[in-house]
Amino acid sequence: MAESGFCRLALERPMKIEIIRSKKRKKTVQAKLVDDRLIVYAPEKIDNRRLEEIIENIRKRAERRELRKRLNEDGDLEKIAQSLNRRYFSGRLKFKSVEWTTNQSKRFGSCQFRERKIRISHRLAQMPDWVRDYVIVHELAHLLEPNHSPRFWKLVNRYPYTERARGFLMAKGMEEDESL
Numbered sequence: 001m002a003e004s005g006f007c008r009l010a011l012e013r014p015m016k017i018e019i020i021r022s023k024k025r026k027k028t029v030q031a032k033l034v035d036d037r038l039i040v041y042a043p044e045k046i047d048n049r050r051l052e053e054i055i056e057n058i059r060k061r062a063e064r065r066e067l068r069k070r071l072n073e074d075g076d077l078e079k080i081a082q083s084l085n086r087r088y089f090s091g092r093l094k095f096k097s098v099e100w101t102t103n104q105s106k107r108f109g110s111c112q113f114r115e116r117k118i119r120i121s122h123r124l125a126q127m128p129d130w131v132r133d134y135v136i137v138h139e140l141a142h143l144l145e146p147n148h149s150p151r152f153w154k155l156v157n158r159y160p161y162t163e164r165a166r167g168f169l170m171a172k173g174m175e176e177d178e179s180l
């Protein structure tokens, strides 16, 4: 099993923060992202600790959004999903999109059965390819079978590293997506 496929994307790119305090601004804090700079507009008299908290939240959200954009810009995930579709489902699965998401860190992925949309947690981008592929196969199988039924597992088990990948994910504390 090749381990060479580890994704070496730098997931955390530090963001520069510039704070502009204004007398005219009464209460609200606003921010905009210009390249890799986060410009924060704040009331002049805002409490420093409060401002820090707000900025931290804005920064986290902005970084997650940036990361998601960056992960999805090459469209590779969709190509990988298509090739797994051909290999394990004879290419018969139809889906609208397969995308990285940055707001699922406990769940490894999700499948919107009716919308035919699959989302994969960005955490998988840092794991070996065979684990990522298991998760894609798992979510693809949900297009045929929304529940974790014996039929579902029969489909998923076509992928040879299923058991190994499940063990790997369990060790990482990533739960199964039991909601489907």
Ligand SMILES: [Zn+2]
Pocket (backbone or CB within 6 Å): 138, 142, 148, 176, 177, 178, 180
């Ligand atoms: Zn599932």
